[in-house]
Amino acid sequence: MSTPARITAIGSYVPDQVLSNADLERMVDTNDEWIVQRTGISERRIAADGQFTSSLCIEAVRDLLRRYPRAIDDVDYILVATATPDMSFPSTAALVQAEFGMRRAGTADLSAACAGFVSALHMAGGLIAGGAFRKILVLGAETLSRITDYTDRTTCILFGDGAGAVLVEAGEPDEERSWLAAHAATDGLDGHQLYRAATADRIGGQAVDIGGKLVQNGRAVYRWAVSRVPEEIGAFLDEAGVSPEEIDWFVPHNPNMRILEAMSGRTGIPLERTVTTLARTGNTSAASIPIALREAAADGRLQPGQLVLLYGFGGGLTQAGLLLRWTL
Structure with missing residues (x-):
């Protein structure tokens, strides 16, 4: 019988800096009414200078730990879903590992854009079901502001920065499946x-x-x-x-x-x-x-x-x- 996986903790983080529709009106030919009617967006959060995708990941994990105090020094693997890693290597996941000192954790970034977080959950569930690992930290994080063309009025109105984290753990074989x-x-x-x-x-x-x-x-x-x-x-x-x-x-x-x-x-x-x-x-x-x-x-x-x-x-x-x- 395979081992059931379940989410046991969750956290998130968005940067403090707000980019409002009024701000965008001063940058490109657009207006608040047009943006809201077509997108439903009133504002987005933007990473500050010196904040990177790993920075947002780290804050999301801290939020997770504040809300659900749990040990993470025994995390087996860290998966970060992102299209905007800090660098090609080391992975963003390795930078998260370094911050929290999870010495026995494997690390990898996953690139599947907007499908990335769910794809990472697929992998975490499979690794736990197969018995390879028992505790996996899964994050979805982006600093899209770094790759957005703020002269393109059709795309710059859409994108913001943020991160979310979940802890996925092995349950007992006889527990209801999640x-x-x-x-x-x-x-x-x-x-x-x-x-x-x-x-x-x-x-x-x-x-x-x-x-x-x-x-x-x-x-x-x-x-x-x-x-x-x-x-x-x-x-x-x-x-x-x-x-x-x-x-x-x-x-x-x-x-x-x-x-x-x-x-x-x-x-x-x-x-x-x-x-x-x-x-x-x-x-x-x-x-x-x-x-x-x-x-x-x-x-x-x-x-x-x-x-x-x-x-x-x-x-x-x-x-x-x-x-x-x-x-x-």
């Missing part, structure tokens, strides 16, 4: 619609800009997000034998409200049961789901025994879903 079902899908041929190039100047046969900034074809990504993503969510729930009505809370990646509203109509999961922090944090990519989870846990919406659907989707174009029985 990890119920997982799902993944990728449309790699359309990867050029949302990317940040490093060394290559092409994705498949498509030429791309290697300027180091995030590039998005907003219309193409919107069409994909409101068609392919709900289609895959429906297939996932069918395979799991779960109806939309049975989902207590839907915690998706938070790209913008127009996408979330369209997804609600097409999946049958109402917005009232969708957790989002988008208005105050903007699109934080891999960090958006753990930030939203932490808020829902803190304000009492999330309760033990509830059925929770996590679903990340974005650059790749990649999707990752996880159906959880909430235990925290």
Whole structure:
């Protein structure tokens, strides 16, 4: 019998510096009404000079420890989902390990953009189920402000910085399972619609800009997000034998409200049961789901025994879903 995995602690962090819609009005040709109508975002948080993705991760772990005092010196592995690591190597996860002195922990960064955090949970659950490890720290974190082109009015209104952390631990074999079902899908041929190039100047046969900034074809990504993503969510729930009505809370990646509203109509999961922090944090990519989870846990919406659907989707174009029985 495989070992069940469960989330035993959660924390998050967003920087103090606020970038409001009024601030953006002074930077590009836009206005508050236009931004709110199209995205639902009023402000986003921006890392200060000297704050990096690892800095945000470390603060998220500190928040986790304040809210759920637990030993972490025996953590077996640290996984950081990020598209904006401090550097290629050492990994951001290794920098987190150094801060907290988890000497026996393996470390790795995972790059799956907005699907990264759920993909990391897939891996953590599998490592625990297979008996390889018993305690894994999983983080989703981004400093997207460092790769945002603030002359591009179509993208700079969207993105913010933040981090979230969860502790995933092995339960007892006879305990009720928390990890119920997982799902993944990728449309790699359309990867050029949302990317940040490093060394290559092409994705498949498509030429791309290697300027180091995030590039998005907003219309193409919107069409994909409101068609392919709900289609895959429906297939996932069918395979799991779960109806939309049975989902207590839907915690998706938070790209913008127009996408979330369209997804609600097409999946049958109402917005009232969708957790989002988008208005105050903007699109934080891999960090958006753990930030939203932490808020829902803190304000009492999330309760033990509830059925929770996590679903990340974005650059790749990649999707990752996880159906959880909430235990925290």
